[in-house]
Amino acid sequence: MSHADGGRIIHIAKRREREREDFEKQKQLLEEQQIVITERFTSNNEVKADTSLPTDVVGLVKLEDMKEKHKNYLAPNDSAVTGAVEEPIISKEKEKDKPIKKESKIKKNMLSFNDEEEEEVFVPVKKGRLGMDPNADTSFIPDRDRELEISKEKERLAKEWRELQEKEKNEEINVAYCYWDGSSHRKDMKIRKGFTISQFLSRALDILRKEFSELKPANVENLMFVKEDLIIPHFYTFQDFIATKAMGKTGPLWQFDAAGGIRLRQDAALDMGESHPVKIVLRTWYEKNKHIYPASRWEAFVPNKVYKKNIDEDLSDI
Incomplete structure (x- = not known):
């Protein structure tokens, strides 16, 4: 093996060693960051419930007092630990007055032509194109519906003309x-x-x-x-x-x-x-x-x- 090959091998070995050290440092840094994040998201209420209760109970305490203190520590922390939120009680009268969203969506695009509430006739309203001025001249703009109507009218006129020609030829x-x-x-x-x-x-x-x-x-x-x-x-x-x-x-x-x-x-x-x-x-x-x-x-x-x-x-x- 030549002197140049030996030097190249030593250089590659040193580079691999540096890469291994960098990998270990990055791995250690990620572990430290994970620990910090875990500590930040730990509930303070749980820590208080676990650490504060033993410090307040010192010496001989009666069973009734112990239960009372334990109850006082756990009651205010239950909602914070579990994340539960009490729902307000809605009376039946308010529930009746509350509008139904589904029906409002159905009747959104309807018009009523009957004043009586018992019997209503709903007529759907045809929606126009978004952003189109109804007074503007749009004859030069390609319109699929208009082209379809023109095509049908041409076919109808051509059919009438053929029928008329056939009738005249038989005269x-x-x-x-x-x-x-x-x-x-x-x-x-x-x-x-x-x-x-x-x-x-x-x-x-x-x-x-x-x-x-x-x-x-x-x-x-x-x-x-x-x-x-x-x-x-x-x-x-x-x-x-x-x-x-x-x-x-x-x-x-x-x-x-x-x-x-x-x-x-x-x-x-x-x-x-x-x-x-x-x-x-x-x-x-x-x-x-x-x-x-x-x-x-x-x-x-x-x-x-x-x-x-x-x-x-x-x-x-x-």
Whole structure:
């Protein structure tokens, strides 16, 4: 073992010895403090009862005197030693007058609307939020109760709107239409507002096949639905145009009973505010005659586009 290792071992031994001495000193100090605390909390009355009585009794004492002295020493110390406190005696009359705390808690938030004491009706009072001014504007503050009421009102209105839409879709309307092959062949059909253009063409084709041989091999995809000089796609419903009050080039798209007749003359003045019958046209006929009036005026329907009558445009076709 080297000289450095020997010195390190001696240093560690001395440090442990100092730690042991400090531990013994702390242990002795704690014991002394415990003794002092115990002495402080010892009852003075018990010490007096144990030490004073023998000093007062000196010599021969009669038994009666000994009992009297013992009684005098123990009587005043009983309450101090035991810590007992005599409870005041409450008369039965005072107990009746004493209010019951439980009942007062129950009736704390109640209002009585009856003057008679025998029959009282209590109504609970709704507590407001703590610290909230009832006159202050709190509409900008998030409120769970208010948001719940708004959500319920929205659901109710949405349900009413859906029921109203469903009711309107089931209503029947009269649709005036004609098969257009250069001349008019007018007919009428009653359908529901919720029908699509494709459903209407399917029913109309079943009727027209009996009169026109060229329509026997045709199907719905081979037909065009033309209303107010606009070619309407097949997926639209009649309710779509009725609800939006859409206008076409020569009249309203939402009126299908055709107040006006088929326009046979190139006179734009005859198209003012009147609805015209729907034209059912074969696509093959349109491709052959789209440069000839009236097919030359037809164009594809564009949603939300505003179609205005232009008399100069109509007269330029003459």
